[in-house]
Structures are given as C-alpha cells and as structure tokens.
Amino acid sequence: MSEFQKVVLSREITGVPVAQDFAIEAMARPEIAEGELLVKNAFLSLDPYIGSRLKGRHMSGPAPKIGELIPGLAVGEVLESRAAGFAPGDHVVGESGWRTHCVMDAAAAQKVDAAIQPLSLHLGVCGMPGLTAWASAHHLAKVREGDRVLVSSATGPVGGTVGQLARIKGATKVVGLAGSDTKCRTVEREYGFDLCINYKDADWTDQLAAALPDGITVYHDNVGGDVLDAALANLADYGRVILCGLISQYNLPEGERPAGPNPGVYILKRAQLSGLVVYDYMAEQADYAARAFEWIESGDLRYVEDRAEGLAATPELFAKLMHGDNVGKTVVALGNG
Amino acid sequence: MSEFQKVVLSREITGVPVAQDFAIEAMARPEIAEGELLVKNAFLSLDPYIGSRLKGRHMSGPAPKIGELIPGLAVGEVLESRAAGFAPGDHVVGESGWRTHCVMDAAAAQKVDAAIQPLSLHLGVCGMPGLTAWASAHHLAKVREGDRVLVSSATGPVGGTVGQLARIKGATKVVGLAGSDTKCRTVEREYGFDLCINYKDADWTDQLAAALPDGITVYHDNVGGDVLDAALANLADYGRVILCGLISQYNLPEGERPAGPNPGVYILKRAQLSGLVVYDYMAEQADYAARAFEWIESGDLRYVEDRAEGLAATPELFAKLMHGDNVGKTVVALGNG
Structure with missing residues (x-):
C-alpha cells in the first residue's frame, strides 16, 4: 500500500467500538493551501473522548460519516509550510485524524519543543x-x-x-x-x-x-x-x-x-x-510541557504508554482503549519519531 | 387559656402541611436548670426548612412525634437566667419551638442587639x-x-x-x-x-x-x-x-x-x-446584623414580612408558607416585641 494511509469509519458504530468498525485506506499525498502545513505524523493519540465524538456528542466536533477520516490529535514533523512562522523540520501537535500524513491548519497547530523526547510525550504527560x-x-x-x-x-x-x-x-x-x-x-x-x-x-x-x-x-x-x-x-x-x-x-x-x-x-x-x-488552558501548554519534562527528568513524574506500531494497528488499539483494557497513554507510533 | 401556650403536632402529616396538622395547647410555666434561660418570646420564625424537618429530613434534628412541640427559632427577652453571661432583660435568638415561652440552652442562645428593631429582624434580614x-x-x-x-x-x-x-x-x-x-x-x-x-x-x-x-x-x-x-x-x-x-x-x-x-x-x-x-457562618452573625441594619437605615436593604398576630395564628400561617402563598419573611408576633 502507499506510504500515505488513513483510517476511516467502515460502518455505523453500535455499542462499544470494535476494530471492524474501521478500515485502512490508501490516500493521495495531500496538497496544502495558503495557511496550511503538510505534516508527517510521528505518533497518533488515541483518547477516550473520541468514543464520545464518534457518537456525535463531544464539543470537539461532529461525528465522522461512513468512509470519513477518524479525528484525533497527532504529533509530527512539518514537511511543507505555507504559513508564516512554520518551516520544514518544525514539530507540531494538532488535529490530524488517524493518518500517516496530514494537512494541518497552521492557526490551530501548536509548535512543540523537539528536545522533549520521545515525541509521544507531547500527546500524553507533556501534552x-x-x-x-x-x-x-x-x-x-x-x-x-x-x-x-x-x-x-x-x-x-x-x-x-x-x-x-x-x-x-x-x-x-x-x-x-x-x-x-x-x-x-x-x-x-x-x-x-x-x-x-x-x-x-x-x-x-x-x-x-x-x-x-x-x-x-x-x-x-x-x-x-x-x-x-x-x-x-x-x-x-x-x-x-x-x-x-x-x-x-x-x-x-x-x-x-x-x-x-x-x-x-x-x-x-x-x-x-x-x-x-x-x-481554556492552551496558552499555558508550552510552559507546562517544559516544567513537566523537568519533573520527568528528575524522576518526580512518571508515565506509562500503551503503544502500538504502524497505522494498521490503530483500530485494534482503539477498541482496547474503549473496552478499558489499556494501561497508560494510548499512542500509535508511525516509525518516524 | 393560660398565658403559657405551645403548638404541637396533632396528627401524622401526609403531603403538604395544613393547619389541621397542628394544635394549640396550654403548658405549665417552664422550670429552668443550670445553664438554661427562661425566655418570653416576642416573635416566632416560620421557615421552609421546618417542612423538611417535619418529615425527618433536615440536618437540624429529628421530626417531632404526635403531641410534641414543633421546632423553630424565636427571638425574645430573658425572664430568668441560670447561665453566666445572660441576665433578665437580655434579648436572645435561639431554638424555642412554637410557644409563648421557652427554656433555651444558653450555650446555643445568641444574644442580640435590642436596638435593632423590630426584633423580628433578628429572624429575617438581620438573622x-x-x-x-x-x-x-x-x-x-x-x-x-x-x-x-x-x-x-x-x-x-x-x-x-x-x-x-x-x-x-x-x-x-x-x-x-x-x-x-x-x-x-x-x-x-x-x-x-x-x-x-x-x-x-x-x-x-x-x-x-x-x-x-x-x-x-x-x-x-x-x-x-x-x-x-x-x-x-x-x-x-x-x-x-x-x-x-x-x-x-x-x-x-x-x-x-x-x-x-x-x-x-x-x-x-x-x-x-x-x-x-x-x-458554618454563625460566628459572623452579630457583625453581619450590625452591618445589615446600617443598610436598612440607609435604605439600601429592604425587607417584607408576612406577619400574623398571636400563637393561635401559627398553624394557618405555616400552611400558607408551605403552599408558597407567603410573601417575605414569615413571623408570628406574640404581642411583646
């Protein structure tokens, strides 16, 4: 399959989501418009609120329809920028959806400090x-x-x-x-x-x-x-x-x-x-992340990840999260973080 | 009937209380023990929480049984004191029940400033x-x-x-x-x-x-x-x-x-x-009352009373309160305030 892939809703979800509710599809390399970024994702964030979102009851936005991309945050590296203040090589967190690469609205993207590693921390304890x-x-x-x-x-x-x-x-x-x-x-x-x-x-x-x-x-x-x-x-x-x-x-x-x-x-x-x-607290994100990373380095703050490798593992990992079988922050590693 | 009277529960209350749930009875002049006060009440306070209390679900105490005194606050004048710090002529607010005179535990009685008039204010906007x-x-x-x-x-x-x-x-x-x-x-x-x-x-x-x-x-x-x-x-x-x-x-x-x-x-x-x-705020009562009375005198704070005269009017007035037909603070005047 293409290097460019995404996870879409494959059928209507009834009850607790299972892996079969989702499908992996190839996609074209996205084109970006003025004010946008092309981002190669390093990690996807899987979160409980997405379960609510898929049923159309979360303030973050509407539910995807069948065949549409599943929403969600990701952290990755900017490959192309058509927005002031962002350059290739920058790292950003933002709304991507479950896919290998995304077009991100620069106004909603958050630049993060790539010295904070692994990058998945920006989706968890530093995010x-x-x-x-x-x-x-x-x-x-x-x-x-x-x-x-x-x-x-x-x-x-x-x-x-x-x-x-x-x-x-x-x-x-x-x-x-x-x-x-x-x-x-x-x-x-x-x-x-x-x-x-x-x-x-x-x-x-x-x-x-x-x-x-x-x-x-x-x-x-x-x-x-x-x-x-x-x-x-x-x-x-x-x-x-x-x-x-x-x-x-x-x-x-x-x-x-x-x-x-x-x-x-x-x-x-x-x-x-x-x-x-x-x-309401997003303006404090960068300051908080720096402070949290100090606590991580000093051993005062610890974290656990439930991590799977590769986009294809996403549906199964999300179903595990929805069934409460996860331990720690749930992320999908896309092989370039 | 005697100068000493009380209101008791005459039957089990079902639904919203009505006047017939209560009866007026004569009582003996109360005797006081060490640490107690004999108080001649000036005003009784009728309050919505008593409706809850009568059904046994208010933190202020248990429900009265049939034949027992109805609880409630009153303001009045000390006739006799067997407690340090209280003398005849003092005015106090405390738990009395619906009666013309009461024995009040001095430890739970609150001395009030008789310059704040009418005394019923101590049961309402200053109380x-x-x-x-x-x-x-x-x-x-x-x-x-x-x-x-x-x-x-x-x-x-x-x-x-x-x-x-x-x-x-x-x-x-x-x-x-x-x-x-x-x-x-x-x-x-x-x-x-x-x-x-x-x-x-x-x-x-x-x-x-x-x-x-x-x-x-x-x-x-x-x-x-x-x-x-x-x-x-x-x-x-x-x-x-x-x-x-x-x-x-x-x-x-x-x-x-x-x-x-x-x-x-x-x-x-x-x-x-x-x-x-x-x-939790009782320690502030006296300070607050003084401040509120200043606002009353300056015209910044106004109050309305729903007042009836004489102990015999109590059951009817309470039923009116329980049916939501009252306007303002509900008090019974006992003719000596």
Missing part, C-alpha cells in the same frame, strides 16, 4: 492530558499540603498525572481508582500513589472509606456515575471536586444522559465543584 | 436568613462589579437579601424568580431587582434567556429541580452557582430524592458550584 491534570491540580483544586486526594481513571495520562502533580504540590495521601488489579499495580508502582483501589471489587466502597477515613479533600472525576456518588459520600466538608470527564457515559446509547447526584449531597458536604475544559 | 444571603453573595459567590445575578425564591428573606447584597456589591443586573405575579411585583418594587420572572408562566425559560442574554454569572439556588436545570442552561462560562436549598423537594414523599443534573452540564459551562450551610 493535553498533562495540561488537563495541571489545570485540575494547580488551577482548580489548588492542591496544597495536607490534601487527601482521590483520582478516578488513575491509570490514564490525565488521572495518573493528577495524582503525581498533587504529590508534588504537597498532598498527604493520594489514592487512585482503576478497573483491574493490573492497572492498580501500575498506579501504585509506576506513579507512586499510596494506594489504588479496583472499583470492580465488590467491596470497593468499603475500601475507599477505609483508605480515607478523614474524608477526601480533593476528588478528580474522569468518570461520573456510581464512582462520583461514592466519592461524594466520602468527601470531607468543603472538599473540592474537579469534574473533568464522564467516561461512564461515553458508550451509552445516543440520547441517554443519565441524571447526576441530587444537589443535596453537595450542600450537605459544602462541596466546591469546578467544571474543567482543557481548551 | 439567619440574612446571614445565609451574606455567606452566598459575599463569601461564596464573591459578587463583584459586572456580575449578572439570578436568584430563585426571590421573595423570601434569603433570596430577597441575596439580590440586594449583590447589588450593594456591584452586580450589573439582578433577576429574581418567584411563583406569582404578586410576588414578582414585591421583588421588583420592594427589593429593587431589575426584573422578576414568574416561573409558573408557560414561557418563563424564554423570559429568562431574554433577560440575561450574555449568561448568568452568579446563580443562587434555593430550589433545585427544573429551576436549577434552567439556570444551568443559561449559565455563562465559569458561572458561580451557590447551592443553598431544595424547596422543590421539601414536600416530596419520604424516601424520594430525585436525581440532579448530569455533571456534563457543569463541565460544559466550567461551572463553579459551592454548597452553602449557614451554620
């Missing part, structure tokens, strides 16, 4: 997931010494980083939630959380209450649903809750938007809730 | 409802110049005061919600809100969107339910929402706790929510 974690722990929760922090989806690049940033900022105790014992081991051993609880254990809410007997002072929620309810039940008075994602809803049938907690629990706990949308 | 409004507008919402404020239950002493305090603190626009045109007129003419919308109008959500086209920056919620949903739909990004009461739930059958909004709306709006429990 938007890391910035999300920074917005949560630093800007919204304002984690400080003595905090007792709970993080859901703790294996992922957002949750794993929130817990580590909380520790850097002085949290006394950091507890994670994840969906398997394997994931929990990663959270404890790699990310250094004090404890990670498998929320599929029958007694997980008892484990949670026992782990944080004085109450949770900061809860980072990627999930919603029952996990949010349990966190609220164990919240300390004036606990800060950062609402960041709703993974529990991503695979629900179209139109089903389950209700949330009765506001009475927020009142009773004097809860302080903040909704988080990472797009 | 706990006013302090609730202060906690909302000042401490939690931190209302500032340019804010566009929405207040539910705007006729009541909490909502009416939140809107006026917001104006004092520089809000650009203050909009109320109330349940009748009569109430709305009071909110506009007496409290000086820019506008009050009758949430029983069929098109009230359209009126709301038209009144605050740039979005609500501060919403004080006394209600929950559909009103909260509509406020969130019109919230500006980063809007502050103060969750203070759930009047829409007070009369629901036991055990029914309706769900709340899906957290997705909080995320989308980057909402900043705070649960408010006024008990």
